Amino acid sequence: MIEAISAITLGTHDMRRAVQFYRSLGFDIAHGDEASSFTSFRAGTGYLNLIAQPAQNRWSWWGRVIFYVVDVDALYDRALAAGWQPTTVPRDAEWGERYFHLTDLDGHELSFARPLRSSA
Template structure:
């Protein structure tokens, strides 16, 4: 039986830009950094990893990573304050979550969500 996701690894063409993006949203760097080929961030009990890829490596929409957060609206405001443009404002969904979507500089779609009471 599958118990959990330990980590997700996303590709980037620009590690410094990607690390700056995730740091601006409050992710804590555990390993690596702007000048490294691999960086790992804490994401609750799991990890979000970034791996550098050459410029000729291309990808298209692959799906979405959903992060549960304590306060969806606070993360949305933090993203706006950092100059990022979420693709949706926070909203309450019919499936019982408050969420918004934000695409990182490498085209990975992120969702920040919280179950509704």
């Protein structure tokens, strides 16, 4: 039986720029740095990894990674303060989460969410 996702690994064409992006959102580095070919960030009990890819390697829309955060609106404000342009504003979804989307500098779609508290 599958227990959990340990990590997700995303390609980047510019490790320095990608590391700066994720650090600006509050991700902490577990391994590597701006000069590494592989960098790993803590994401709760799992990891978000970045792997350097040659410029000729291109990707199209692949899906979305969803991170649960303590405060969706505070992270949205942090992203705006860092100069990023989220593709949505925070909103409550009919499936029971508050979320917003942000595309990283390599075109990977990220969602930051929090389950809504039940009123029952």
